[in-house]
Amino acid sequence: MRSQTSDLAGYTEVYSFYGLKEQPFNITSDPHFFYNSRHHKEALFNLKYGIGQRKGFIEITGEIGTGKTTLCHMVIDQLDPETTKSALILNPGLSAMALLQVIIEDFGMEVFRKTKVAMFKQLNGFLIEESTKGRNVVLMIDEAQNLKPKTLEELRMISNLETRKEKLIQIVFVGQPELRTLLDSSSLRQLRQRINIRYHILPLQKEETRPYIDTRLKAASANGKVTVNFTNDSIDEIYNFSGGVPRLINVVCDRALLAGFVSESGKIAGEMIRNSVKEIEGLHS
Structure with missing residues (x-):
């Protein structure tokens, strides 16, 4: 022995x-080890459908350790970079201004001016440009239960950027069950009404x-x-x-x-x- x-x-x-x-x-979120359980398969389908059909807001929840972050990486790996621009935010516990800056940088841009108006304008310009190129844009936010109500309201404002026919950006909230409680609060009623797809991942x-x-x-x-x-x-x-x-x-x-x-x-x-x-x-x- x-x-x-x-x-x-x-x-x-x-x-x-x-x-x-x-x-x-290993407990890292490596999609190479992704196991397609019934619930993960359904979650993956809902995510890909919501993104592909440009449904705007999508909410995915699950208890700690159920593979939510791995699922995020799995989806991003399966998106075609020629037709879809994506960004994954892993630390959303920032101020609304700081998060807006991180979003712009994660989409591969340099922030021109660090004011709310300037950053919104820059992001809007980016989304319109991607739309004219026929590309979809996806923003995935992990640990979204840590988002502050004010930040969530800013994200709702970002989602207002749309054409007559489709949303210019798809925003995916991924988090623990507390996220559902947060989004169900009366102060976020307008945002909650815009969430078209909700799915809760259960354990194996x-x-x-x-x-x-x-x-x-x-x-x-x-x-x-x-x-x-x-x-x-x-x-x-x-x-x-x-x-x-x-x-x-x-x-x-x-x-x-x-x-x-x-x-x-x-x-x-x-x-x-x-x-x-x-x-x-x-x-x-």
Whole structure:
């Protein structure tokens, strides 16, 4: 039995033991590891439909760790840059002025003058120019539950930029369930009425747990094959701990791979998962 190690070289050795070329259960938002669950498939369809049909405002919500940011990156990767300009804002907790500046810069422009009127005019000019070229424009805002009401009202004003037939910009709000509460407030009634598509991402169903794990293992495998055997009881334990939340599945599976490596075993059993959960929750003596 090997001793546990926490340095980078040690973890590289862990993944090599399973025939993996990279970390399969990293908690970063990498679309390469995207698992098309029923709810994620529906969310992806709603996003692409809303963007393609120029529906204006779109709202996507989900609990922490359900893969919302990964979904954002997935959508942007699938958009044709020849027909659609896109920007993704990951830190919306800014003032309305600061956010407007970030939006302009994320669309690849330099801010000419840092006044509200000048920046609105510059953004309007950009949207009109893209429209004349036949291009759609998409602004995705992650962690949108952190937006201030005043900032949301400014975004509503941006959405007023339109032709007689279509919206010049599609704005996608992505956030935790608190976003729905925020947008349902009476002070944002005008904005709420403009949201044409709303979708809430639910955690994975129990029967999706193994396919989710296998998808990530195949994506990280050096030969495209799954070389780790998660037993049925380990899958049960993983779901019991995670409730189907992808991020929690990643956390416990990553810990379990280390336990399997230490035990020199390619089989991950239920007991390994239970011990991993105890370690994650700080319950190990």
